[in-house]
Amino acid sequence: MNTLQHAKYQADSLHDYALNYRPLFRDIRVFNTFESLLTGILGSGSGCIQRIAASIPGAADNSERRLRRLVHDENKRVSFSPDNLSQTLTREGAQFLHDADSVEVIVDGSDLRKPQSQNLPYLDHVRDLQGQLINGYRTLEAIGRASDGRQAILFQQTYSTQTPNFISEKRILKDALFAIVRELRAAGVQKITFIMDRGFDDLKVFRWLGAELHVKFVIRGMHFDRSTQRTPTAEPQALVKLMDSFPVLGRFTMKRPVKDKRGKVSWRPTLVEVRAGEIWLDHGKLPMNAVRLAFPSCPRDDREGWLLLTNLPVDTLEAAGAVVRLYLSRWSIEDVFEWTKQALGWEEVRLLDFPAFQRLVTCIWIAAAFVFRLGAAKETPEVKLLASLGGYMFHTGRPPGKKILLRGLRRLVDEEMVRLYHRHHPNAPTPQQTLNSLLGTLHK
Numbered sequence: 001m002n003t004l005q006h007a008k009y010q011a012d013s014l015h016d017y018a019l020n021y022r023p024l025f026r027d028i029r030v031f032n033t034f035e036s037l038l039t040g041i042l043g044s045g046s047g048c049i050q051r052i053a054a055s056i057p058g059a060a061d062n063s064e065r066r067l068r069r070l071v072h073d074e075n076k077r078v079s080f081s082p083d084n085l086s087q088t089l090t091r092e093g094a095q096f097l098h099d100a101d102s103v104e105v106i107v108d109g110s111d112l113r114k115p116q117s118q119n120l121p122y123l124d125h126v127r128d129l130q131g132q133l134i135n136g137y138r139t140l141e142a143i144g145r146a147s148d149g150r151q152a153i154l155f156q157q158t159y160s161t162q163t164p165n166f167i168s169e170k171r172i173l174k175d176a177l178f179a180i181v182r183e184l185r186a187a188g189v190q191k192i193t194f195i196m197d198r199g200f201d202d203l204k205v206f207r208w209l210g211a212e213l214h215v216k217f218v219i220r221g222m223h224f225d226r227s228t229q230r231t232p233t234a235e236p237q238a239l240v241k242l243m244d245s246f247p248v249l250g251r252f253t254m255k256r257p258v259k260d261k262r263g264k265v266s267w268r269p270t271l272v273e274v275r276a277g278e279i280w281l282d283h284g285k286l287p288m289n290a291v292r293l294a295f296p297s298c299p300r301d302d303r304e305g306w307l308l309l310t311n312l313p314v315d316t317l318e319a320a321g322a323v324v325r326l327y328l329s330r331w332s333i334e335d336v337f338e339w340t341k342q343a344l345g346w347e348e349v350r351l352l353d354f355p356a357f358q359r360l361v362t363c364i365w366i367a368a369a370f371v372f373r374l375g376a377a378k379e380t381p382e383v384k385l386l387a388s389l390g391g392y393m394f395h396t397g398r399p400p401g402k403k404i405l406l407r408g409l410r411r412l413v414d415e416e417m418v419r420l421y422h423r424h425h426p427n428a429p430t431p432q433q434t435l436n437s438l439l440g441t442l443h444k
Contacts, residue, residue: 014038017370020092024084026077033066034080034363040067041367042406043413047349047360057416071363072356082358086157087179089366093144093152094183096373100146102191103184105154106330107176109199110337112137112158112347112361121354122160129263137357140172141365142180143333146189150376154180156365158358173200174208181213191216193312195330198222201309203282210311218326221290221307232284239279243292243307246275250317254324256295257331265334271297274321276314289314291323340368343406374405386412 018035025031036056041047043055049071053064060066073080097103111126115134126136142155155176161169177194184192193216194209201222209217224240251274255267275292291308308327314320341347346364351357374383378399387400390408418431429437 014042014370017373021085021088021366024079024088027075030070030075030078033070036063037067037070037363038367038370039413041344041364042370042409044345045343045406045410046345047347047364048345049351049360055413055417057413058420071351071360072353073359080359082157082355082362085359085362085366086155089153089362089369090155090179091183093154093369094180094187094189096152096376097144097146097150097184097187097189099188100148100150102147102193103189104145104193104195104326104329105142105180105184106145106195106333107140107142107155107173107200108197108330108333108337109138109140110341112139114347117350119352120350120357121352122162124160124162130261138169139361140176141333141337142176143336144180144184145329145332151372153365153369153372154183156362158361160354163354170202170204173205177205177208177213181215193217193326194219195326196220197330203286206281206286206288206309216310216312218308218310218312218323220327220330221309224304224307226281227283229280229284232280234280234284236283239290239307240292242279243275243277243290244294246277246292249274249276249320252321254328257328265331270295272324274317274324276320276323289323291320293324336368339402340364343403344368368402371402371406371409374409375399375402 015035018031018038021034022031025034036059037052040052040054040056040059043057044051046052049067050064053059053067056063069075070080113126113128113134113136114120114123115128115136117123117135120135123135124137125133126138128134137158137160139158140155141153144152144154157172157176159172160166181192196205196217196219198220199222200219205219206217209215221239224238226239227236228239228242229236230242252272253269254272256270257265258268259265273294273296275294276290279288279290280286281288289310289312291310291314293306293308295305308323310323312319312323312326314323344364344367346361349357349360349364351360374386378384378387383400383405386405386408387394388408389411390400390404390406392400392404392408422428422430
């Protein structure tokens with residue numbers, strides 16, 4: 001297995017990276033098609049198979065047909081189920097974070113919107129940026145961030161609640177949490193902290209993470225009126241009312257993420273009033289630490305504030321502030337969602353077979369995980385070249401991001417496509433002649 005050791009970064013080729021998925025294929029020709037699929041996804045930035053096939057350097061005339069056979073699982077010598085792909089993605093992501101002192105795992109879902117689609121199978125209902133119900137599918141993803149700076153995609157699954165024999169979204173979440181922790185611990189990571197948003201505010205999730213998996217977590221609370229007790233035998237009261245009875249630990253100004261109507265996030269300086277302490281949930285059976293953030297300077301309709309539920313200590317302002325910073329790091333996954341949708345086109349996938357749809361979306365995330373690895377090898381000559389081609393301005397303490405690396409990678413692929421075109425069309429004008437003709441004095 002090709003593992004990036006944390007003591008020495010090295011840039012793996014896409015072939016080396018794809019070899020981690022080789023056990024899923026008994027036939028080398030089918031594996032080569034899988035590798036070509038990843039290449040085409042990176043080169044095209046699209047979820048359309050026709051565009052993917054057209055972006056594979058040196059592709060044969062039957063490339064599109066081979067890719068379609070692969071994603072539709074029409075080859076008898078493969079184990080190419082969406083679950084097998086997802087399991088391998090989790091395992092390889094954990095191995096990439098090998099022996100990290102600690103790993104923060106950000107778990108969240110992203111709606112795969114298909115507002116104009118009518119004939120796609122098992123269309124579910126998701127929300128658009130204005131909160132209206134539209135057609136689409138649901139996804140669950142997890143990003144791991146090691147204490148030494150490495151990042152990896154640890155989970156991806158696309159699903160619909162309309163499929164036959166669908167059990168529940170909680171079952172998908174539970175399987176994901178247990179798989180991530182199992183693989184991280186197999187990779188030598190012992191200190192694991194999960195960071196999750198309001199949709200995961202659930203007693204079962206608290207127990208899975210704390211009592212069964214024995215990991216730390218920070219989850220933003222959604223149920224402000226949940227019945228809560230100050231001690232196991234105290235009178236129950238609404239959670240927000242109980243937290244507002246705690247003394248104020250301190251006040252400070254922080255940058256708070258605020259979404260506009262288009263879903264764009266801006267970071268707004270906000271005065272914060274902090275209360276924190278231990279509470280008891282589930283009729284006094286489940287102890288929990290809570291941090292209450294109030295925004296006294298905000299308009300009246302924006303003063304609800306935040307509740308953060310955690311099993312980390314919150315007994316001092318410094319400890320409560322560390323919990324707040326952990327939650328704020330959750331917003332980095334929003335950038336990943338935006339990047340994968342815009343740069344890799346996973347909302348463009350249109351296949352009338354739902355397992356094939358799931359396979360292709362997962363393969364797009366597998367390609368994205370390769371770009372994550374390139375980001376960790378930023379000091380190698382190859383990655384520096386990609387950064388330069390992508391337009392990166394070298395700056396100490398500000399490494400190139402995924403967008404820049406992918407842009408540089410595409411320029412290399414485009415150059416190879418031009419070279420292959422001239423091999424088959426020797427009478428075509430050279431790139432130099434074409435640039436001079438089209439750009440004139442700008443090129444000179």
